[in-house]
Amino acid sequence: MLRKITPILFILLSLNGFAQTPSVEDSTMLKKIYTTSLVNGKSYEWLDYLSNQIGGRLSGSINAQKAVEWGEKELKELGIDKVWLQSVMVPKWTRGVTEFAYIETEPGKTTNVPICALGGSVPTPIGGIKAPIIEVKGLEDLRTLGTDQIEGKIVFYNRPMQPDLIQTFEAYGGCVDQRYSGAAEAAKFGAVGVIVRSMNLRMDDFPHTGAMSYGDLPNSDKIPAAAISTNGADLLSSMLRLNPKIKFHINMNCRSWKDVESFNVIGQITGTDFPNEYMVVGGHLDSWDLGDGSHDDGAGVVQSMEVLRLLKEIGYKPKRSIRVVLFMNEENGLRGGKKYAKVAKSKGEKHVFALESDAGAFTPRGFSFDCDDANFNQIQSWKPLFEPYLVHYFAKGGSGADIGPLKGNGIVLAGLRPDSQRYFDYHHAKNDTFDAINKRELELGAATMTSLVYLFDKYGVK
Template structure:
């Protein structure tokens, strides 16, 4: 019996010693990663150029093409193994001149309010539209009101984000159907247009745009759709209570064009041991046009580029092939993410891990993972490595829109989860600008992403 026990004890001690050595080595590597990002990072200067020299990057725009060219050029300066452009057809929608709206309490007595067209909306007729308003809290109220009460009016969707939800993305998800499907549903009842309360937890004067859909409506049945600022929404609601006969005027001249060619920008470091196992890190290069898209998603773009730069800087040679992908057209079509997954499938590429940053450049809190229990159990074992950097949140859940199309058995998908309490103050609005991003928070996020990529590269997936 003792002859059996002694080798077992020796094996356990050896494994324990090996595990301790791994933890020590991993801690040293993570420290190098964080030091490099905080002391010698490029993410902030990259974002400065992307935001202030190029600006908003709506799919199909000149700025989007300039961003593609910039991304390709910067990745080539890193000296990585491959950089290429992957063509993809994307929608092209233009806002036109600044939208205009006012509330009319009686002929000649008006109050201007901040609005913006929702992405993909049709324009108003020349000279705009003016109509009475009917306020609802959600799509489900329309059928109860019926065509008799809605026809010829502007439907005002005024369900706010639920402020008592700590997870702000849940609050966003609880009311974004008004923006996305509101016009299609209201048109069925003869509405002349829709006004949607901005998806924002703060009271301010910034209207927030975003994608909307007309579903299967014929062109002739499509109606204009605008977002109104949260202050504007509260004012309109209060005025309606005092006088239900007030009218609302909207004027905008947005336009949808034919699809145009654009590109995903891809850079790769070829794996030293498993070159046919691919790991992806990315964000989306396109943005809405009201601001310069610094948080959504310039931050994710430069953080993802920084992952490859940090690996080169510290001399780390990945075992697996690591790609950074700057996806095009997440905001109003997801064409870039779908195209990347389609090409990967057609080529038979084996993607084992993908990480996306698309929740702003705020302080990193952790990650959410779309994976099985075996992989999540392995991931939870890495939490102590991140705790010195105050990164504690590891949970099963969603990952990222652009990497979602890669989902298959055996792949782990992850999303960086920064502090989200301020994110929707800026999301899709004019104030999503470079000055809203904190340099240190951005760099901490880049280091946190690099650290996770390192651990998955070293240990693989289950």
């Protein structure tokens, strides 16, 4: 009975848009990709140099330029068909000397706490500012309190990441508005500064920086903005409950400069059958300046480079042109991603697929996809190929910030999704360093990305 039904079911599934069953050839190819990455990979060696010999790569910095030169050199040494730099103007912001802050319970009685300036913040006046402090849980609290209770004070945003959310990026999204818009909103009510609880699920003494915006505030109304560590935030909150009249002191020397020229680094293997159909794999070359940016996003950079190297190493000749793009300025402007998409559009280039790695170098769990149902059905049919490598997560959702501007005209966008439970322990903080990288997890991620690129190149988009 089952033998008679099986062919009918196969036909029905095919008519409903499901891709053909992955072949033994595909299974063999993925095995070769994973084996090559784990036995003869280069991603870890690359990341060691990028992190330890160059270091933090804030847009517009000398280190960012060194990273551009390094990326161009390494891609050329792969012997791929084409490597070039794509000019892009980026913002330049410098942190200056180390920030300093303390809680004052009474004159002469102070407790130091760890802070760092948020990216794009204005400095404090020379010598810093000291003012009463008021705690809020979010932007909506400002309207409830009003100018009478906020004017002349430092606003302390203390809404933590929601710990019971398994998807930690969802928890991050639930509170990052206070970091990004907190200063702009508090300034409207007369605040003289803001302190924001770090976007971190762990209790520690590392403040986490990140981008913030003043919106359309005139320069004269901009106020300094800093992050405080999670331990510092809990201490400050406890002290406020005991004594609401305590004061907070901040001293920061950050500064914004005129935009400067930087570059996206691009390398390409030209397709044999469809050279004018482009597939992109990438990560962002810039990082914040507190650590060396190993997880965010040195890992994505070297994994993306490794995709092209692995394909060459195993002797695979892609049908479509595959590009690696090392994007500049994801962290505080997204200028690189926007520039790449703008140039691609102006040239009439047909991009069919783009994959980004920007979620750390932890064990790969799968991918999220921004695509239509027909393409997602095809993707789902490949899931059994990844299950031997414990890669099970295939879901519709976001992809990546840098490839987002490419959206439209049927392109499939994808994001590598590693295990995210520890990612925000390091995100934008001083401890995002090479010693936090696991070699095997990094290499598994590179192999997982390469495997997806291979399958999309072989079968195309729907």
